[in-house]
Amino acid sequence: MERRHFPRTLRLIVLFLRPLLMLVTKRDWQGQERLPSGGYVLAPNHISHLDPFLISHFMVDQGIPPRFLAKDTLMSLPVAGRILRGAEQIPVYRSTSGAAESLRAAIAAVEEGSVVTIYPEGTITRDPAAWPMTGRTGAVRVALATGRPLVPVMQWGPQDVLWPYSKKLRLFPRKTIHVRVGEPIDLSDLDGRELTEELLDTATNRLMDALTAMMSQVRGELPTTPRIDVHTLGRPRTNYRP
Template identity: 75%
Template sequence: MAKSPAPRTTRVIRFFLRPILMATTRRDWRGLENLPTGGYVLAPNHVSHLDPFFISHFMLDNGIAPRFLAKDTLVGAKGYGWILRTAEQIPVYRSTEGAAESLRAAAAAVEAGLVVTIYPEGTITRDPAAWPMTGRTGAVRVALSTGKPLVPLMQWGPQEILWPYAKKVRLLPRKTIHIRVGKPIDLSDFEGKDLTEEILHQATDRLMDALTAMMAEVRGELPSTPRIDVHTLSKPKTNYRQ
């Protein structure tokens, strides 16, 4: 597993936040041996507004600078945009035509040997039991177009602190943050083929199946309802659960 230096802004944020996360949560992190060297796409499920902090905690403690996709309008904004830029977060150009072009900065970063985190669901899960939904194709597209590994990361625990779209934070009793890193998804049967929508969706389904299986192992249960389709989502309710 290669180490990648974090930007100064990231190190400053870590200095202040890491002691808080260490004091308020327990950590159950497994699968570190599955993290490749060099550039790759890290693809986690999304269970809470807080989980980017826990993923960043995990990455930084293992010598990896966290770089997430962010809307180009956010990266270019005044104020917090400066924080995102100096922390070297990756803009996704949603205003451009074509999915491949919108992800050009992410692909360039991965090809340069960096680790880029892309949430395949693109939003926090709407599943009532917080299981992974279907995925969008961005993570798979970057991995296949660059020939770099696609690594699934399953997290479970942040939703116990802040449930999806709820407002109330529950720090006590102290929660355990479970993270499982799976082996890179085998995409060898898609290599060298045109990235059609069919292939991208097949590969994305493979990724979401892996994330669901890892979550099922941690939770000791299987989903009881069909996977929610991210393409049919309506605007989330703010008070999804209190």
């Protein structure tokens, strides 16, 4: 396993949270051998407010320091900002005019050898059956800008603990958290080309197709409705329960 640096603040967070997660969840993790070395983009689907904790649990057990995107304004807050900076989380500069410029810190982190987790949907799914929606282009932008792998990671199970947009925790009986690591998305035919919206959408669709296919395997079923477009979201549509 590749040895990576865990900042002190992050080590303290792990020391506190990992035993708790071990207590309240069961784990079904597969595909870890597909994780590359060096820097790359990890792109999971988003199905619960608990996702960052559970994906972090998976990452920590693979020896990977969790690094997520956070609004740059959060970094300036007295307490939260200090924790985020100490844990070496990645600011997103939303006040900038260009999408690529807003991701400059994420691009730099990947180029320096970090694993950066970017949720391609940008928000928790609004699909009534919790299937992946269409994606935004941030994860693809960082992967193409750096030339580093874009790795799809599918999770299923967090929604059983805390359903999307719900406030009711269902900790017991313990739920199984399924994680599947897919092969890096093949973007070789897009290397060196101008990053047009059409190209970025093409690459993002490949990523979301991979996540949906992995989820279909775990759930033993296929989506029965069209994929929700993240650009036309209205009110949450998450009344379905398994």
